[in-house]
Amino acid sequence: MARLPPQHRLFLLLLGVGLAPWLILPASGLAPRPLAWAALPMALLLYLLALRVARPIGEVLALARRLREGDLGARAVLQPGTDWFLLARTLSDLAEQLDTVTWSLEEQVAARTAALARKADQLRAVGQVGQQVAAVLEPDVLLHFVTRVMRGTFxxxxxxxxxxxxxxxxxxACAARGREEVPLGRAFPLVGPNPSPLARALADQPPDDGPARADAAGADSPPxxxxxxxxxxxxxxxxxMAIxxxxxxxxxxxxxxxSLSPDPFDEEDHFTVQTIAGQVAVALENARLLEAERQLRGLAVVEERNRMAREIHDTLAQGFMGIIMQLRAMEAAADPETARFHREAALTLAQESLQEARRSVWNLRPRPxxxxxxxxxxxxxLAALQRQVGLSGQFTARGAVDDLAxxxxxxxxxxxxxxxRNAVKYAQATRLDVRLAEAGGEVTLQVxxxxxxxxxxxxPRPAGGGFGLGMMAERARQVGGSLELDTRPWAGCRVVVRVPLRKGG
Structure with a gap:
């Protein structure tokens, strides 16, 4: 029954309802028998009526079936002005609206998919740059890599x-469409009568029309x-876009x-370029710090060499000088006892010089x-030197000279x-006075x-290439002090070192 067309089902319904009196009443004797012969024309009339009534129903049902199957462009052929026509038209309008909404959703999904793909590309580019920032410490190599990745990715x-x-x-660094190499080194002035427009991007203030543009475009619009x-x-x-x-x-x-086309940049572009610019800043700073570390390392090596040179000069060289003086005195001694004295003095100087050399290598405090x-x-x-060469003189100390760093x-x-030692070796001095004093926030050494x-x-510079005066001045500078020489030919020499005293040593 359910598989029959609508008009057949309606005909059977009308036939059952309409012909029942025509057949039942004559058979029960309640109506004349000739009335039964009118059943056939009545059935035909009912069929035509069912056909007329059921046809628009069938059209509407067929339309609904096609719409349900996804054919949103389906339409029903009905006589205008009837209720069935209005119903079919309503269904068609709903289908058309649904089709429009579906197409809009598909467009939005496609746009969102494209945006997500672009976002993935941006994140991938940022990640690649981040890896290079950690791995590449040469600025030229890094900057060329960044420009090529950004141009190729976006x-x-x-x-x-x-x-x-x-x-x-x-x-x-520069990467351009259709260019294998780009000439570098071009300079753009930031000041002067004709500064480059790029200078505006470096300024903290917005352009002259900045507030108006910001209000119109929004606070997050890319500059x-x-x-x-x-x-x-x-x-x-x-x-x-300059970041x-x-x-x-x-x-x-x-x-x-x-870009060769107008207005191609959006907020995503601004965010990506700004993020990569931040990574490039970190990379450039890392490269600068690495270069500074290399220079400091080189300076440390030079300083250590200078320190060793000073220590060797102050220990081994001076010790050898003393040993030579004692050996010459031993050779010139008139009696064995004097010769033995100078020999033992030379042996003592050799042992002391060896100990001082070892302490110098390990940068330890001087043995004295x-x-x-x-x-x-x-x-x-001073006393030891006076004993060795027979000098006269004295040492004096004044102030808090025993509380130094x-x-x-x-x-x-x-x-x-x-x-x-210079006074003994080069100046041919017969008297040597040493004075150490503290006053006015500084300590003064005078020889x-x-x-x-x-x-x-x-x-004077000895034939062997002496370091004395230069090393004394360098040692004074290392502790924040200064060295002065007061001398003239045949009038002696006075070496004065002044070192300011600082709190905390």
């Missing part, structure tokens, strides 16, 4: 990095230059993205200061040793002799 026409050098932006700067003279760019490369409060340069303060060590040094004590001891002196404009 299809920008021009991607460039310009680094700031004083009052100029210098093109350091684009009003007049693009032709980085490559033969490329007519229509749009430009400063900044690290804290320092501006290192600009990252510039350009190991268990004595500076004043005691200086007095002992260890590195200041070591420097002053070495300077005093050098000055005293004065009555030797031959020299012209300060032409200080």
């Amino acid at each position: 299809g920008y026409d021009v991607v460039a990095v310009l680094l700031q050098h004083r009052d100029y932006l210098v093109l350091a 684009e230059s009003a007049a693009p700067t032709p980085l490559l003279p033969d490329m007519a760019v229509e749009a430009e 400063p490369i900044r690290l804290a409060d320092r501006t290192l340069g600009l990252m510039v993205v350009q 200061l190991e268990d004595r303060r500076l004043s005691e060590a200086l007095a002992a040094e 260890p590195h200041v004590e070591a420097a002053l001891l070495r300077i005093a040793q050098e000055a005293m 004065a002799d009555d030797g031959v002196g020299f012209d300060p404009a032409c200080p």
Whole structure:
């Protein structure tokens, strides 16, 4: 029954309802028998009526079936003005609206898919740059990699990095559509009568029409230059986005993205370029710190060499000088007892020089200061020298000279040793006075002799290449002090070292 067409089902319904009286009443004797013969014409009439009534129902049902199957463009053929026509038209209008909504959703899904794909590309590019930031410490290699990745990933026409050098932006890396190589080194002035439009991107204030544009476009709109700067003279760019490369409060340069078509950049582009610019800033700072570390390492090596040279000069060289003096005195001795005295003195000097050399290698405190303060060590040094060569003189100390920092004590001891030995070796002095004083927030060391002196404009330099005066001045500078020479030919020499005392040693 359910498989029959609507008109047949309606006909059977009408037939059952309409013919029942025509057949039942004559059979029960309640109506004349000839009335039964009218059943056939009545059945035909009912069939025609069912056909007329059921046809629009069938059209509407067929329309509903096709719409249900997804044919949203299906239409029903019905006589206008009838209720069935209005019903079919309503169904068609609903289907048309559904089709429009479906098409709009498909467009939105496609746009969202494209946006997600672009976002994935952006994240991939940011990740690649991040890996290079951690792996590449050569700025030129990194900047060329960044520009090529950005141009290839996002299809920008021009991607460039310009680094700031004083009052100029210098093109350091560039990748352009259709170009294998781009000439670098072009400079764009930031100040002067004709500054580059790129200077605006480095300024903290917005352009003249900035507030109006910001209100119209929104606070997050990417900043684009009003007049693009032709980085490559033969490329007519229509749009430009320049993002400063900044690290804290320092501006290192600009990252510039350009396009041959107008208004191609959106917030996603701005976010990506800004993120990569931040990574480039970190990479440039890492490279700068690495170079600074290399330079400091080199300076440390040079300083260690200079320290060893000073220590060797102050220990081995001076010790050898003393040993030679004792051996010569031993050769010139008139009696065996005097010769034995000078031989033992030479042996003692050799042992002391060996110990001092070992301490110098390990950068330890000088042996004379190991268990004595500076004043005691200086007095002992002067007394030993007087015994060895027969000098006269005295040591005096005044003020808080025994409360100095260890590195200041070591420097002053070495300077005093050098000055005293120079007085004996070169100045032919017969008297040597050493004075150590503290007053007015500084400590003063003074070593004065009555030797031959020299012209300060032409200080003596031994044939073997001495280091004495230069090393004394360098030691004084290392502890924040200064060295002065008061001398003239045949009038003796006075070495004065002044070191300011600082709180905390």
